[in-house]
Amino acid sequence: MKITYPPFGDARIAIESFLRDFGHEVIPPPPSTNRTLSIGVKYAPEFACLPLKITLGNYIESIEKGADTILMLGGIGPCRFGYYAEVQRRILKDLGYDMDWIVLDLSNGWMNLFRSIKKIVNGNSVIKVIKALRLAWEKVLALDKIEKISRKARPFERYKGEVDNIVRETHKKLDQAGSISQVRQVLSEYRETMDSIIDEDSLEELVKIGIVGEFYVVLDHFTNFEIARRLGELGVWAENAFYIEDIVRIYLPLFRNKDIEERTRVALPYIKRSVGGEGQRTVAHTIEFAERGFDGVIHLSPFTCMPEIVAEGILERVSKDYDIPVLTLSIDEQTGLAGITTRIEAFIDMLKTKKRRRMAG
Ligand code: SF4
Structure with a gap:
């Protein structure tokens, strides 16, 4: 079995670690590039989410390197993420790639999940x-x-x-x-x-930005145009609303803890229930950043992502109520670096002026 997986950000190091320790031959997807994206765009349905397109490109590039098995999470929603594995499986099959899939999916019952885990565990x-x-x-x-x-x-x-x-x-x-x-x-x-x-003495003078939004776009450096690096080079201290640990806790029920639900509660006055993906959490995290005294928030939203579209509408109100500027960047395969850079720079300039004025009293 030559196994590959959907990479997101730096998580690949941890994913490979346990697959290797279980004795699998791992075929890591080559780092995402414009080629990866164009492959995904070519074969995925036009209105599929951007992460589905990029990971489809990742799989095809891994298959070119010899992968014959794909490890993936699955489910039944509440957003389109739950259907990724099945949609991608059919697309690859139509293209003539008859892959073995190991889908960690509780919606098909514990027995199915147990069978998938057994394959990963590999007799260890x-x-x-x-x-x-x-x-x-x-x-x-x-x-x-x-x-x-x-x-x-x-x-x-x-x-x-x-x-x-x-x-x-x-x-x-x-x-x-x-x-x-x-x-x-x-x-x-x-x-x-x-x-x-x-x-350490100059940290307080830095403009502080919180990054919120859909998890894949927030964590994957290629997809978000390396936003953290760009902000850092502009002299900004950018914190994410969540990191890999939080995503593991959200998407793998075995690791879940109360902290995730507690953090989401602050969004309840604005949005009563989950709308799938990170929609409700995006609102909660923006409030969290405002309460922590951040200067602004950047909201990353894959184009056509319903949970983030819902959140974007609500963020206008949160921004006014908490007096925190929010910049939403909607990202798809047409988004260009130049456009993103211009918008980020203008936003940071505005925040720097605001902060200077505030610090000058
Ligand atoms: S959160 Fe949005 S982008 Fe991510 S899978 Fe769901 S619908 Fe697609």
């Missing part, structure tokens, strides 16, 4: 499985910390690309780490290096 003992999952989880936590710290450090880098180089090197070491103590060692070396870049 319970102890080995627990060990592999613990290591992968430790890598998830480390990846999130690396990302959070890099956001803080980028506005202070001594030359362009300094933080990216360090992050790249750290990711390589993390990928090779074979035990929890090695993961912790990699993280502590990274922290030390970053501490020498971050100027």
Whole structure:
């Protein structure tokens, strides 16, 4: 079995870790590029969500490298995410790719889920499985910390690309780490290096932006035009509303905790129930950022994504009530870097002026 998976952001390091530990031959999708996107756009239905198109392109590029099995999450909604696996399976089949699918999907009953897990576990003992999952989880936590710290450090880098180089090197070491103590060692070396870049005394002067929206677009650097790096280079400290850990907790019921529901409650005066995807959470996270004193929020929304369209309508009111500027960027295959950059720069200029005035009293 040569297995591949839908990559999103840096999660690939953790996903590969446990698949390798279970003895699978992993065929990682090549990093997403414009080619990946055009393949997805060519074969996916026109009005499919952008993440479906990009991951379809990822699969085809992995198949070209020899993958014969795809690991994916599935379900029955409440947004289109639940149908991705089935839609993509049919598209690939029509194209002549008869792949094996391992779909982690509770909606087909526990027996089906158990069969999928059995395939992933690959005959390993319970102890080995627990060990592999613990290591992968430790890598998830480390990846999130690396990302959070890099956001803080980028506005202070001594030359362009300094933080990216360090992050790249750290990711390589993390990928090779074979035990929890090695993961912790990699993280502590990274922290030390970053501490020498971050100027703690000047942090308060930075414009702080919260990034909210649909999870794939928020976490996948290619899809969001590397927004965190661009903001960092503009001297902005950008925090995400969520990182990989939160997404694992939201989409894998076994990992769920109360914190996710608690955080969503603040949105209830504006939106009573979930509208699928991150719709309700987008509203909650924007309020959260406003209450934490952030200067602005950027809302990332894949074009035609219903949950984010609903959220966008509500955000106008939240923005007024909490006096926090919100910029919505709707992203699809037609979106160009130049347009995104212009809008982001204008937004940041406005926030910087506002902040300067406020700080001057
Ligand atoms: S949240 Fe939006 S973009 Fe993501 S799968 Fe659902 S409908 Fe598509």
